Amino acid sequence: MTNDETATSPLATSLVERVDAAIAESVAPAATEVDRTGEFPSASIAALAAAGALGATVPAEFGGSGAGVDTASEVIRRISGACGSTAMIVAMHYSATAMLVAAGRADALAEIAAGTHLTTLAFSESGSRSHFWAPLSTARASGDAVVLDARKSWVTAAHHADSYVWSSRPLAAEGPMTLWYVPRTTPGIAVAGGFDGLGLRGNDSCPVVGADVVIPRANMLGDDGAGLDAALSVVLPWFLVLNASASLGLMQAVTAATTAHLVGTRLEHVDQSLAQQLPARTRLARMQIEADRNRALITDAAGAVVAGRPDASLLVLEAKASADQGSAAAADLAMTACGGAAFRRELAVERRFRDSRAAQVMAPTTDALWDIVGRALCGLPLIDPAEFGRAEPGQAEA
Structure with missing residues (x-):
């Protein structure tokens, strides 16, 4: 199997060909300037959206191509060969889309399939850093709505994503986490500063603060506490x-x-x-x-x-x-x-x-993965329950 060999299905072949054309025409020529300035690669993302890349993993019932993680892997590999920042943005988009697919979020998925919606993950937090499994952000009921408060530490494409797949402590149930669909333009959300990093300089990975962010209870992704x-x-x-x-x-x-x-x-x-x-x-x-x-x-x-x-x-x-x-x-x-x-x-x-x-x-992180792999091999819980955080469901950490 050569480095350029792809999945054999006509769908995967057609998608990869379109992605290759977008890379050659937009992503690769912009990569040096994206790195030099740290600017978000808007033109590259638009070209990939036009090529069908953003909606590739959305099931056909919502208007997408229904590609699996194997085809998405090939797409990301090719984009990364030209521009690491653009690849990371699309990788986070695919990861968040997977959760929206699992939750059947039809409104967002139709827009993603059309190439008009970029999504991302909002997991890591200032209080627990890379221990994404221990959110300290909160969710509380307010009538038929839910109010979210959080200090997210790093959110890829923070200024440019149309939505975040957002983690918090549970609303009322037991468990360490609940997930939510949060449009970026929801009042109370503020992206703090910009990104001026060593590498992946155009990925717009920034802190996001949520203060009294009101969303419908229906924006819960899955069950409360099962995040x-x-x-x-x-x-x-x-x-x-x-x-x-x-x-x-x-x-x-x-x-x-x-x-x-x-x-x-x-x-x-x-x-x-x-x-x-x-x-x-x-x-x-x-x-x-x-x-x-x-x-x-x-x-x-x-x-x-x-x-x-x-x-x-x-x-x-x-x-x-x-x-x-x-x-x-x-x-x-x-x-x-x-x-x-x-x-x-x-x-x-x-x-x-x-x-x-x-x-x-x-x-x-790599260190965390080594530990998790070792735990799996030894038959231990993948994550130490002691790391799930001390806050009670629905209550902020002091």
């Missing part, structure tokens, strides 16, 4: 596979850039290309092996999710943990193999070096 189960069983497999796929696209892109540099650059005093130098070649080989190893794991994990295999949960956890490390390792090797040229922006190696650092600290 953690939904997050783990519905959202997390998509999030993990797609994050891993973004890291894979980065690995493949940085390997291709390194190959081109080594082959095309000469040491004139010995009349040899850099590719003829042994240390550079061995570093390149290690990069390719890292990419191929992770491609095999990600493909298997996505296939396990689609097939409902019993090993799917473990494989998706492994996939992100492995790809997090693999992308950083490949980018490190590229910086060394390309030498001083890698520090210049035109080679795009240093951009991918910076982008490769993000995945390791994106919840669940």
